Amino acid sequence: MFNELISELKNRNVSIIKVVDVSMLTAKENRGYNIAILIGITLSPSYILRLSAENITDHSEFGDKEHRADELAEWVAGSISARGYHAFAQSERNLINDYFNVSTKTTPLPHKKIALMSGLGWIGKNNLLVTQEYGCALCLCTILTDAPFPTENAPVMSPMCGDCSVCKDICPPHVIHGTTWEPGMNRDLIVDVYHCEGCLKCLVHCPWTQNYMRAYNFI
Numbered sequence: 001m002f003n004e005l006i007s008e009l010k011n012r013n014v015s016i017i018k019v020v021d022v023s024m025l026t027a028k029e030n031r032g033y034n035i036a037i038l039i040g041i042t043l044s045p046s047y048i049l050r051l052s053a054e055n056i057t058d059h060s061e062f063g064d065k066e067h068r069a070d071e072l073a074e075w076v077a078g079s080i081s082a083r084g085y086h087a088f089a090q091s092e093r094n095l096i097n098d099y100f101n102v103s104t105k106t107t108p109l110p111h112k113k114i115a116l117m118s119g120l121g122w123i124g125k126n127n128l129l130v131t132q133e134y135g136c137a138l139c140l141c142t143i144l145t146d147a148p149f150p151t152e153n154a155p156v157m158s159p160m161c162g163d164c165s166v167c168k169d170i171c172p173p174h175v176i177h178g179t180t181w182e183p184g185m186n187r188d189l190i191v192d193v194y195h196c197e198g199c200l201k202c203l204v205h206c207p208w209t210q211n212y213m214r215a216y217n218f219i
């Protein structure tokens with residue numbers, strides 16, 4: 001089942017597939033499941049280029065791919081359930097119906113935490129997952145399950161932001177504080193999410209995202 005699922009996800013243009021053991025987390029976080037599957041879809045270099053060059057806010061591709069990642073997570077959970085195991089897709093719809101805390105804008109087990117456990121990337125000063133290959137240009141969703149999939153946990157990466165402050169400097173409402181993330185750090189020390197305008201500038205202009213865009217020869 002595992003190989004079939006991976007191959008089907010790749011056919012559906014999923015760039016990142018990671019499976020981690022989450023059995024050591026609290027029951028509130030893992031909801032009693034021992035495995036988490038992370039899927040990631042990349043934003044296109046042409047979209048990043050357009051947002052950079054025109055300095056505009058346009059959620060079209062971002063919104064579509066966030067939605068697509070959610071749909072795929074729900075499809076994965078359905079496929080696993082059809083084979084007799086239990087699975088829960090952490091899609092926006094399922095979380096809002098269930099355990100998204102509206103006042104703090106948090107969930108017990110964010111996709112980013114699962115990504116960190118997989119060694120995929122680090123938490124940047126923009127509070128986004130940053131990866132060496134794609135920068136922040138990823139739309140993520142996760143699935144919790146009890147299916148017996150092979151897991152690959154990795155050490156949590158230390159931030160590779162260095163002295164960079166691009167995201168802090170470019171943020172229009174100045175809600176990024178410039179703090180380097182550490183394990184267990186309160187998110188509010190990094191960014192004031194309550195006043196974030198969702199403009200995506202901290203995602204687009206991150207040098208790691210720009211490197212990804214350049215690697216595909218779009219500039």
Ligand code: SF4
Nearest residue numbers: 171196197199200202
């Ligand atoms: S999305 Fe825009 S407003 Fe929000 S933190 Fe990033 S740059 Fe600032």
Ligand code: SF4
Nearest residue numbers: 124125161164167206
């Ligand atoms: S823009 Fe710079 S400081 Fe911000 S997340 Fe990217 S590398 Fe880190």
